Amino acid sequence: MSKSKRLLELMMTVNRKRKFTVKELALEFGVSTRTMLRDLQELSELGVPLYSEVGPHGGYQVLRERILPPIAFSEEEAVAMFFAVYALRHYSSLPFESESASALDKFYLHMSGDVRDRIDQMKNRVDFVTPTRQQESPFLSILLEAAIHQKVLLIEHESRGDTAGRKIQPIGIYANNGLWFCPAYCFLRKDFRVFRCDRIHSAEYDADTEPIDLRHVHLGNKESVFQKEKESVQLYVELSRSGVQMYEAVLWLSSHLHIREDGTGWLEGPIPQSDLAFYARFFIGLGNEATVKHPPELVGYMKRLFAEIMSKYE
Template sequence: MPKSKRLMELMMTVNRKRRFKVQELADEFGVSKRTILRDLQELSELGVPLYSEVGPHGGYQVVRERVLPPIAFTEEEAVAMFFAVHALRHYRSLPFEAESASALSKFYLHMPGDVRDRIDGMKNRVDFITPMRRGDAPCLAVLLDAAVRQQVLSIVYATKEEGERRRLIQPVRIYANNGLWYCTAYCFLRSGYRVFRCDRIREAARDDSGMEPLVLGDMRLSRHEAAELREPVRLRVELSRAGVQRCEAELWLAPMLDMREDGSGFIDRDVDGGDIPFYADFFIGLGGEAAVAGPEALREAIRAKLSEMLLRYG
């Protein structure tokens, strides 16, 4: 086997293994221990972070922040990867902010000059619009790690009604919508699944109170699936074609829509009665593209808000 090919396969092998011994690699590649030691030295010089442990149970190990082996991209794949990361630039906070910037820089700097010129031209012709939000979400990486590891977190969460309050949650997933980050989690205070705005999470750290995490397995809950109705009321709304399009743009609302053949639609679902002020503001914003038929409490809330607006602009 040529040395260059052996080094490439050796890099993939050591990245795949948690720990290994020189003799194991020598047997696997059919070379001497001395050859493997020289190859490992070359991999270390190329940036693969190896360290050795002495003793009868020692060996080599790759540190956690290991370097992935080189991957050959076509020009189209490289451009696609560049813009996949470039599309995130409107978000003030990302789970891997520094790493995303580093990856984008590597893609750009290591491309041939003509490919960079092509990207520069495309950046002025294509964009991924996301609202620029002022609030930071500094705990995204902690929330994501807890969701993957199924850990309980102690957070400080701020709301208009209660101010800042400490809670215990077990994150399920995080997602971005309309420029904001959200975290679906089991809330031990409310004994149910809730959706938290990540920019309202002031602090997040692994809980040390001894609360046992739930066995969530591969559960992946959306906002609609996670919401547990405390005060269920029946939401009934008629929507024009334009109203349907506006509602389809809302991640939390889209699963509730029913479409007709002419493009119009309607909503006929149970929702949480505690969210009536929110629904009132939302459907007022749709103007004549939505007609709320129920519940009556929502219609009354809309009338009250419109009356306030008439007084303000009267």
């Protein structure tokens, strides 16, 4: 086996093992311990984060920030990966902000000159427009880690101008219209809530509260889980073609949308009764493009809002 091939396989092996001895690797690769020591030294110089421990139970370990083995991308794949990360630049906050910037720099700097020229031309020809928000969300990483590892967080959250402490167990984070949101179980309300991440002013792990088992809850099914936890009413709304297009711009209740062949459509399905005021404001915003048929409580909310609006212009 050539040295270059051995180093490549060695990089993949140490990433897989995480902890090992020089003797174990020397036997596995059929080389002397002296040769293996030199190979490990070269891997360390290439950037593989190796850490050695002395003693009878010592050996080598790969630190948490592991270096992945080289991956061969085609030119088109590399350009696609570049723009996938480049599209995130509109967000003022990201869960992996420094890592995203570093990955983008590596992709760009290690491409050939003609590919870089092509990317420079494409930067002004393609974009993924997201509203640029001034609000920052500095706690995205800890919210995501808590969701992955089923941890409870103590947060300071601002709502309607007041800031209060809450104990929450996140199920994930998602971005919508340039803002970040965190669906979570709220131990104060004993119910699921969605928190705007830019309104979270502090977040730390809470070791005193026992987490609940939310492994079955994730962003893909949160809609149905949230509704099961609340008293719901049946929604039915007729949408014009423009109304369908306007509604498709929002992410929530996508499973309720049905589209006819002529482009018109309707919304049908359960919604939490506690959210009727929110839906009243939303459907009023759609104007003549939406006609709410059911539930009557929602229609009543909308009539009262219309009356309040009209009174301002009398």
